[in-house]
Amino acid sequence: MKVDLYEKIWMWAALGIVVLFLASLGFSYIGRAIQPPSHVEMIDPEAVRTDEEFGNPGVTINADGSATVVVQAFMFAFLPQEIRVPRGVPVTFRLTSADVIHGFQIVGTNGNTMVVPGYVSQFTTSFSRAGEYLIVCNEYCGLGHHVMSAKLIVEEGAGSAGSVGESGGVR
Amino acid sequence: MIGARRLALANFWVAITAFGVAAAMALMQALSRADLALPWRTPKMYYLSVTAHGVLMALIFTTFFIMGLGYVVTERSLDRPIKLRRVGWASFGLALLGTLLAAWAILWGKATVLYTFYPPLKAHPAFYIGAALLVIGSWGWSWVIIHTYLTWKRENPGARTPLPVHGYMTTIIVWILATIGVAAEVVLLLIPWSLGITEKIDPILARILFWWFGHPLVYFWLLPAYVIWYTMTPRIAGGKLFSDPLARLVFVLFILLSTPVGFHHQFLDPGVRAGWKFFHSFNTQWILFPSFVTAFTVIASFEVAGRLKGKKGWFDWLGALPWGNPAFSSVALSMIIFAIGGFGGAINAAYGMNAMIHNTAWVQGHFHLTVGTAVALSFMGIAYYLLPRLTGRELELSLLARIQPYLWFMGMLLFSVSNHLTGLAGMPRRIYQFDYGGSEIADQWVAGTGISALGGVLLFASALCFVAVMFGTGFAGKKAQPQPIEFAEPLETPNNKAQILDKFWIWVLIAVVLIMAAYAWPIGEHLATPRFGSRGYSPF
Numbered sequence: 001m002k003v004d005l006y007e008k009i010w011m012w013a014a015l016g017i018v019v020l021f022l023a024s025l026g027f028s029y030i031g032r033a034i035q036p037p038s039h040v041e042m043i044d045p046e047a048v049r050t051d052e053e054f055g056n057p058g059v060t061i062n063a064d065g066s067a068t069v070v071v072q073a074f075m076f077a078f079l080p081q082e083i084r085v086p087r088g089v090p091v092t093f094r095l096t097s098a099d100v101i102h103g104f105q106i107v108g109t110n111g112n113t114m115v116v117p118g119y120v121s122q123f124t125t126s127f128s129r130a131g132e133y134l135i136v137c138n139e140y141c142g143l144g145h146h147v148m149s150a151k152l153i154v155e156e157g158a159g160s161a162g163s164v165g166e167s168g169g170v171r
Numbered sequence: 172m173i174g175a176r177r178l179a180l181a182n183f184w185v186a187i188t189a190f191g192v193a194a195a196m197a198l199m200q201a202l203s204r205a206d207l208a209l210p211w212r213t214p215k216m217y218y219l220s221v222t223a224h225g226v227l228m229a230l231i232f233t234t235f236f237i238m239g240l241g242y243v244v245t246e247r248s249l250d251r252p253i254k255l256r257r258v259g260w261a262s263f264g265l266a267l268l269g270t271l272l273a274a275w276a277i278l279w280g281k282a283t284v285l286y287t288f289y290p291p292l293k294a295h296p297a298f299y300i301g302a303a304l305l306v307i308g309s310w311g312w313s314w315v316i317i318h319t320y321l322t323w324k325r326e327n328p329g330a331r332t333p334l335p336v337h338g339y340m341t342t343i344i345v346w347i348l349a350t351i352g353v354a355a356e357v358v359l360l361l362i363p364w365s366l367g368i369t370e371k372i373d374p375i376l377a378r379i380l381f382w383w384f385g386h387p388l389v390y391f392w393l394l395p396a397y398v399i400w401y402t403m404t405p406r407i408a409g410g411k412l413f414s415d416p417l418a419r420l421v422f423v424l425f426i427l428l429s430t431p432v433g434f435h436h437q438f439l440d441p442g443v444r445a446g447w448k449f450f451h452s453f454n455t456q457w458i459l460f461p462s463f464v465t466a467f468t469v470i471a472s473f474e475v476a477g478r479l480k481g482k483k484g485w486f487d488w489l490g491a492l493p494w495g496n497p498a499f500s501s502v503a504l505s506m507i508i509f510a511i512g513g514f515g516g517a518i519n520a521a522y523g524m525n526a527m528i529h530n531t532a533w534v535q536g537h538f539h540l541t542v543g544t545a546v547a548l549s550f551m552g553i554a555y556y557l558l559p560r561l562t563g564r565e566l567e568l569s570l571l572a573r574i575q576p577y578l579w580f581m582g583m584l585l586f587s588v589s590n591h592l593t594g595l596a597g598m599p600r601r602i603y604q605f606d607y608g609g610s611e612i613a614d615q616w617v618a619g620t621g622i623s624a625l626g627g628v629l630l631f632a633s634a635l636c637f638v639a640v641m642f643g644t645g646f647a648g649k650k651a652q653p654q655p656i657e658f659a660e661p662l663e664t665p666n667n668k669a670q671i672l673d674k675f676w677i678w679v680l681i682a683v684v685l686i687m688a689a690y691a692w693p694i695g696e697h698l699a700t701p702r703f704g705s706r707g708y709s710p711f
Contacts, residue, residue: 002663002668006471007464007467007468011463014463017459021459021517021521022456024521025449025452025456028523035449036445036448036452037438037439037445038443038444038445040441040443040700041441042700042702046703046706075708099705100291100705101374103529103530105529105530105597107596108597110526110527112526112529113441114440116442117291118373118702118703118705119374119442121439122441133612134607134610134612136599138530140218140221141292141710142292142708142711143214143215143218145601145602145603147604149608149610
């Protein structure tokens with residue numbers, strides 16, 4: 001198959017771009033251990049409200065200073081309504097839904113996950129800027145979808161002395 | 172006059188009607204972005220209209236238009252009548268019945284589940300049965316085209332498959348591989364569940380099957396647009412196709428790359444292991460390559476057109492192109508838009524950046540560039556070319572037809588760029604209001620949503636022009652002797668070069684292996700894990 005010289009150059013350049021993109025994906029996956037957020041854990045959606053963990057959603061500060069935030073999502077709110085975490089420490093979010101699929105997005109950060117009934121979503125991040133953040137549901141869940149929100153308050157605290165960890169990078 | 176003319180026109184008219192209704196729905200959504208207090212603007216109406224707009228545009232307009240164009244392209248480029256025309260009519264009837272069932276469920280407020288219909292949101296069974304009938308109808312259409320092609324091959328041993336049919340065969344192959352996923356979701360999971368035969372459903376399994384279908388679906392839309400770009404627009408511009416074998420290579424690459432990529436829509440889902448998401452992210456990046464090649468080949472074909480008209484120099488040929496002919500300008504403008512959409516697509520497919528924009532307004536900004544313009548505007552453009560040739564009438568309101576692509580281009584730039592920006596600033600997609608109790612953070616989206624509302628109004632005006640020209644031409648156009656439908660000649664006849672690109676069974680075989688690698692294992696793994704089902708909810 002004869003290919004025009006200019007088109008040949010263009011095709012090699014296009015291939016080069018694709019390989020560059022793949023290399024940067026591979027480097028972040030292997031070299032820097034930045035993997036697609038993922039967690040495989042099941043929970044009975046009908047038992048969420050009586051579940052020991054998700055029935056009592058809230059923030060726990062762990063012995064090492066990191067925080068664990070347990071969130072219950074349902075039509076059309078998140079519990080707790082207000083989440084307070086220290087600045088600069090690893091914060092692990094654990095979420096599930098008691099009814100339909102919801103989204104959980106901390107506006108202005110890469111804290112973003114689907115919340116699916118029957119499954120526990122989990123991701124870890126950290127916040128380098130203190131202040132108030134808006135949390136919104138970003139998956140259509142019914143006629144009240146646009147009012148489904150919560151507040152995240154990142155506080156200067158005892159645990160905030162540490163620097164942003166590898167899992168961070170959140171503004 | 173072609174044999175399957177009435178069949179093609181029937182499909183086109185359903186497509187155009189669906190487009191008109193969906194555009195009217197979009198106007199209301201655009202005004203919602205400007206937060207105007209209109210009396211009929213309620214959350215119920217808003218989410219209902221988002222569902223109707225998505226289903227009618229993305230599933231009905233596209234599918235019927237693609238089926239109609241398929242009949243025209245196959246019959247004209249093979250120069251033989253379509254076989255099995257009765258099967259074609261039966262398929263049309265089934266698809267139309269399905270459309271009416273689903274439309275009834277949506278417009279009566281019984282299926283406000285959006286066009287992604289993720290369970291455990293539960294619609295009226297008519298919605299899912301309608302969707303299934305649409306897909307079965309499209310399979311019937313696929314069989315008619317395949318059968319006609321195979322008959323032609325038997326009658327013309329050794330002849331090279333004409334490029335337009337090569338493109339349409341890849342379209343059909345991609346469609347069949349894709350719809351296996353959604354057929355399994357709708358028939359095995361959703362219909363029994365919505366009828367009350369099964370009580371519970373696994374939302375992640377449904378999402379995996381949906382996105383098995385949902386991503387190749389976009390190539391089912393895009394490939395017929397590529398057939399237009401490669402084989403019709405260069406001719407309309409007065410040029411020749413720059414390279415025939417490379418066009419075939421592009422089509423074949425889409426058979427391989429379309430399907431094993433669906434998890435890039437599920438990067439933020441629980442229940443799917445990171446390794447599978449990475450594998451699909453990796454596969455997705457390759458799709459950039461055939462689109463880069465397309466950009467070169469098609470633009471080079473336009474340059475050939477300009478040079479054939481005697482233009483010299485680097486850019487003089489641009490001025491010699493028929494910018495006043497909407498059948499050309501629509502494609503040229505949609506290619507510019509598609510380039511922007513392609514770069515956005517590379518961002519979406521990289522999971523690190525995806526976390527910033529997943530389910531934000533960025534996403535609707537993105538797909539209105541790709542399906543909403545590269546595909547839809549190309550279809551509108553070719554409709555200006557085809558309708559007079561199929562109906563034997565002159566194009567009415569041709570001034571409206573001439574400005575329509577430019578109006579769409581401007582409206583879409585405003586709409587889409589502003590949606591990308593508000594999405595980056597964290598505004599979720601598909602929300603009726605974005606007040607969030609007077610949140611200051613949500614306040615920063617206001618400028619962007621205002622611009623997107625303005626873009627939406629321009630798009631609506633453009634859609635009105637298109638629909639007016641179509642119905643004006645179809646029902647009131649002056650009778651005239653129709654001109655022939657012609658395809659672009661390649662600069663160099665393909666002869667026997669790269670014959671392997673026409674041997675579809677090889678590429679289907681490799682595609683099946685890739686799909687097995689990408690889906691069989693993760694689905695098997697998923698089914699082997701103990702899970703809990705969800706009962707249905709209809710909060711609308």
